[in-house]
Amino acid sequence: MSSLAQATCEPCTSGTPPLDSNACKTYQAALPEWQIIDHDGIMKLTRRFTFRNFADALTFTQRVGELAEQAGHHPSIVTEWGKATVTWWSHDIKGLHLNDFILAARTDEVAE
Ligand SMILES: C[C@H](O)[C@H](O)[C@H]1CNC2=NC(N)=NC(=O)C2=N1
Numbered sequence: 001m002s003s004l005a006q007a008t009c010e011p012c013t014s015g016t017p018p019l020d021s022n023a024c025k026t027y028q029a030a031l032p033e034w035q036i037i038d039h040d041g042i043m044k045l046t047r048r049f050t051f052r053n054f055a056d057a058l059t060f061t062q063r064v065g066e067l068a069e070q071a072g073h074h075p076s077i078v079t080e081w082g083k084a085t086v087t088w089w090s091h092d093i094k095g096l097h098l099n100d101f102i103l104a105a106r107t108d109e110v111a112e
Contacts, residue, residue, distance in 0.1 A: 004030050005105035009071050010098070018043065018095020027101040034104050036096070037087075043096045044089040045104050049111050054081040063110040073099050075107075 004027070019027070024036050024043060034047045051057040061079045064086060068074040076087040086107050088100040 001109055002030065002105050004102055005109050007098070007102045007105075009073060009102055012073075012090055012092060012097045012099055014092045016090075016093050016097065018090070018093045019097060024096055027098065031101065031104050031108070033108070039087075039089075042089060042094050044087050045096060045100050046085060046087040047104070047107070048083055048085045050083045052082065054079075057082060057084045060084050060111060064107055067103065067106050067110060071099070071103055071106075073103055075103070 021043075028034060028036055028045070031045070034045050037044050037046055049057075049060060051060065057079050061077050061084050064075065064077055064084075073090070078085045086104075088104050088107075089095065090097040090100060
């Protein structure tokens, strides 16, 4: 398991500033398959996973849902035949937090 995936999520209050682009780039270096996007002014971390069929995409979706529930931090997941797109960001701070990178790393772990 990667060190990022093993890191501990920290409480994120609405007063916490979102990460700046330099910090985002630093953390993203450990997640080369993930992209940082600007969605209506909110920075998000996204990756599309591909599968043999819908059933495998759904199983993966369930696993991501479970890790999100454990962490109390939730992504957007679009589940389609043969693919699932996971997007992490911190709603309360309208941007990216280290927690999003930690959970993206954990998402990669359950994709295997
Ligand atoms: C009340 C509830 O704990 C909060 O809304 C949590 C739930 N899951 C969350 N998930 C994400 N990605 N960002 C949040 O700010 C967030 N807040």
